Amino acid sequence: MNENTALYRAIEQAVILPCAGEMESIADVECDFSETYKKKVNRLIKDRSRPYYPLIKTTLRKTIFIIAAVLMMSTITVAAVPQLREWFVGLFVSQNENNADVHAVQGAIPADDMNDEFIYYEPTFIPKGFVEESRIKDIAHLGIDYRFKNKIIFYSQSPLTATHNIDTENRKTEYVTVSGCEAFLSYDDNSSIIVWNDGNYVYSINGDLCKNDIIEMANSVNPTK
Incomplete structure (x- = not known):
């Protein structure tokens, strides 16, 4: 089709x-x-x-x-019609030699059409040694910084209309699966970046992590109580 x-x-x-x-x-x-x-x-x-x-x-x-x-x-309202939501919402990547733009929505759809209420999600698996240092939380965004010595991990949750620009220069890129959803991964020997969406929100993790750890962390993202 x-x-x-x-x-x-x-x-x-x-x-x-x-x-x-x-x-x-x-x-x-x-x-x-x-x-x-x-x-x-x-x-x-x-x-x-x-x-x-x-x-x-x-x-x-x-x-x-x-x-x-x-x-x-x-x-x-796209959110109210599953058939249309499946068409307009997905993982869309525009990539060149140096970077990739990753977005979840085709076309211009108002942000308030996507979700009635912003439900916060965060990872439950944190790589050994890392602790939360700070978080930014508002009505439509969640960002958390984790640190271990001189290493950093940043996690973010945003509305579907958010776009992420990912560095791909001299890095490997591939599509992986996170909690049953397609994700875009960029990584080298020192750091990794992953972006995905579940049809409701866009998530990203960026930091000094190996490929396996960042995928495990992404798979642990769940709604907070």
């Missing part, structure tokens, strides 16, 4: 099929509309050659229903 087919099926399941059911229930009866509504419809249906009549037939009313469904797509 290509991307266009996947998008069509998402729209079909989220909007077209429900609207088709409503269209079937439209009886062949006459309805009167306000003058303001008639003007709006005339602007939308540009191929009308006759003036608008007060009594509108079933076919035209079904056309208006389809127009309404299309307009609904521009305001629909």
Whole structure:
């Protein structure tokens, strides 16, 4: 299945099929509309050659229903429609020789469409010797610093609209799995960076860790009580 087919099926399941059911229930009866509504419809249906009549037939009313469904797509809440969420939310990486931009959302989706409430998650596995030194916590972000001697680990949790720029110069990169989700990993002999999302939030861990430790730490991320 290509991307266009996947998008069509998402729209079909989220909007077209429900609207088709409503269209079937439209009886062949006459309805009167306000003058303001008639003007709006005339602007939308540009191929009308006759003036608008007060009594509108079933076919035209079904056309208006389809127009309404299309307009609904521009305001629909992605978080409320699983089929659309699967299309717009994922792991998207734009990579060149020196760095990679990692983001979780295709297109411009308002941040307040993604989650009703920000639920904080943090790792439960901390590599030996590291202790929490500081944390920054607000209504839509969590950042925690861990330190051990001269080594640092930084963990962050952000809304899905966050973008991470990852250093990939002279480093190995690969896709790995974190708690069943795809993650992007960049690492060398001294440090590692990993970014992933679970469909609700974007997570990243960056620090003086080997590949195995950073993956284990990422897999331990869970909601706080």
